Amino acid sequence: xxxxxxxxxxxxxxxxxxxxxxxxxxxxxxxxxxxxxxxxxxxxxxxxxxxxxxxxxxxxxxxxxxxxxxxxxxxxxxxxxxxxxxxxxxxxxxxxxxxxxxxxxxxxxxxxxxxxxxxxxxx
Amino acid sequence: xxxxxxxxxxxxxxxxxxxxxxxxxxxxxxxxxxxxxxxxxxxxxxxxxxxxxxxxxxxxxxxxxxxxxxxxxxxxxxxxxxxxxxxxxxxxxxxxxxxxxxxxxxxxxxxxxxxxxxxxxxxxxxxxxxxxxxxxxxxxxxxxxxxxxxxxxxxxxxxxxxxxxxxx
Numbered sequence: 001x002x003x004x005x006x007x008x009x010x011x012x013x014x015x016x017x018x019x020x021x022x023x024x025x026x027x028x029x030x031x032x033x034x035x036x037x038x039x040x041x042x043x044x045x046x047x048x049x050x051x052x053x054x055x056x057x058x059x060x061x062x063x064x065x066x067x068x069x070x071x072x073x074x075x076x077x078x079x080x081x082x083x084x085x086x087x088x089x090x091x092x093x094x095x096x097x098x099x100x101x102x103x104x105x106x107x108x109x110x111x112x113x114x115x116x117x118x119x120x121x122x123x
Numbered sequence: 124x125x126x127x128x129x130x131x132x133x134x135x136x137x138x139x140x141x142x143x144x145x146x147x148x149x150x151x152x153x154x155x156x157x158x159x160x161x162x163x164x165x166x167x168x169x170x171x172x173x174x175x176x177x178x179x180x181x182x183x184x185x186x187x188x189x190x191x192x193x194x195x196x197x198x199x200x201x202x203x204x205x206x207x208x209x210x211x212x213x214x215x216x217x218x219x220x221x222x223x224x225x226x227x228x229x230x231x232x233x234x235x236x237x238x239x240x241x242x243x244x245x246x247x248x249x250x251x252x253x254x255x256x257x258x259x260x261x262x263x264x265x266x267x268x269x270x271x272x273x274x275x276x277x278x279x280x281x282x283x284x285x286x287x288x289x290x291x
Contacts, residue, residue, distance in 0.1 A: 054160075092246075
């Protein structure tokens with residue numbers, strides 16, 4: 001039996017989390033800010049991570065255009081407790097990851113790229 | 124400008140409709156607003172509208188809302204809310220299978236659409252109506268009566284649709 005799209009997305013997010021220590025949460029969100037798939041701890045509100053992730057990427061892309069920075073590759077928000085990493089998956093979806101401060105950023109970016117490629121094949 | 128005048132006349136807008144729709148449209152075009160954030164914000168707005176209705180002593184008495192079925196009660200509540208907020212001109216609420224209802228809005232009569240009235244040039248939708256109705260009706264009923272199934276509004280030709288589950 002072919003796994004459902006939800007199951008396939010969940011498996012890819014799970015693999016991403018296993019390959020990169022310190023990832024706390026991941027979500028695939030539509031550019032409308034609506035959650036398509038997620039692996040979130042109980043204290044993270046799914047609706048909010050979707051809406052905010054999409055808004056951050058959208059504002060960043062818009063800023064990149066307006067300020068002549070070209071296409072947006074990724075958005076990394078650095079806080080005292082960790083990072084929010086956001087990348088687009090094609091035209092209609094984005095990946096949001098909440099990551100602890102201790103993460104190796106090189107590993108995070110590398111695995112994120114692989115994760116995006118796999119998600120792109122499904123979405 | 125001619126198109127804007129046409130929309131004002133045809134949809135019978137008041138100044139708040141124009142302000143609301145164009146303001147949301149601007150935020151949407153800047154990337155600050157999307158359907159997901161509208162769904163969240165609409166719930167907050169429902170709390171304030173509830174407080175407004177309460178303060179003005181015009182909260183509907185749930186025991187007095189006509190309707191033999193829950194769907195009919197919800198339809199009458201929507202009629203009441205729309206009468207106050209004048210959000211849309213033509214709409215209907217129809218039963219859509221077991222414990223489900225669908226809200227059908229004639230898109231060209233919507234007065235608060237950030238795209239149709241506010242001119243937002245964005246992909247996707249920016250509709251506050253389904254999530255606002257869900258939150259406000261549940262607040263008025265003092266219990267979960269309605270649950271939005273669709274994530275916002277779905278466009279089908281000139282009709283905008285939102286599906287809800289009617290809860291027991």
